[in-house]
Amino acid sequence: xxxxxxxxxxxxSDIHVVTGALKLxxxxxPEPLVPYRxxxxxxxxxxxxxxxxxxxxxxxxxxSLPPTNxxxxxxxxxxxxxxxxxxxxxxxxxxNIGIVFGPTLLRPERELGSxxxxxxxxxxAVELLLAHFDCIFPA
Numbered sequence: 001x002x003x004x005x006x007x008x009x010x011x012x013s014d015i016h017v018v019t020g021a022l023k024l025x026x027x028x029x030p031e032p033l034v035p036y037r038x039x040x041x042x043x044x045x046x047x048x049x050x051x052x053x054x055x056x057x058x059x060x061x062x063x064s065l066p067p068t069n070x071x072x073x074x075x076x077x078x079x080x081x082x083x084x085x086x087x088x089x090x091x092x093x094x095x096n097i098g099i100v101f102g103p104t105l106l107r108p109e110r111e112l113g114s115x116x117x118x119x120x121x122x123x124x125a126v127e128l129l130l131a132h133f134d135c136i137f138p139a
Contacts, residue, residue: 015090019100026104033073036109038064043106046121046128058128059136073105073129074137081133094130098123 038061045057083092102123
């Protein structure tokens with residue numbers, strides 16, 4: 001039988017529980033929302049010296065995502081943009097969201113040599129996707 005969740009239960013009123021469940025869902029996917037084959041390309045885009053080139057390259061890469069991944073990433077990031085609008089209440093800056101979701105949405109198939117360096121770039125990729133959401137995900 002299918003397990004049914006009652007979202008009115010008090011356990012779901014804590015936003016940290018809900019966010020933790022969301023992150024766990026994305027972390028437990030067989031492949032991350034940004035597929036392994038695109039991980040290196042996303043990291044290279046973040047390293048580009050020109051900020052405009054970074055955004056243009058990320059937009060190209062996002063357009064190359066499978067349709068389901070694209071739609072899910074767009075929906076999630078649109079929500080996270082709304083979360084950022086409430087930064088005065090929730091302290092979730094673009095940088096904080098990058099730290100929380102970077103390693104969840106973009107991860108290498110095999111661990112990188114420098115874990116800290118890789119994570120910083122993963123975080124930066126999510127920050128760029130949020131900062132330039134309208135350009136990267138045109139309506």
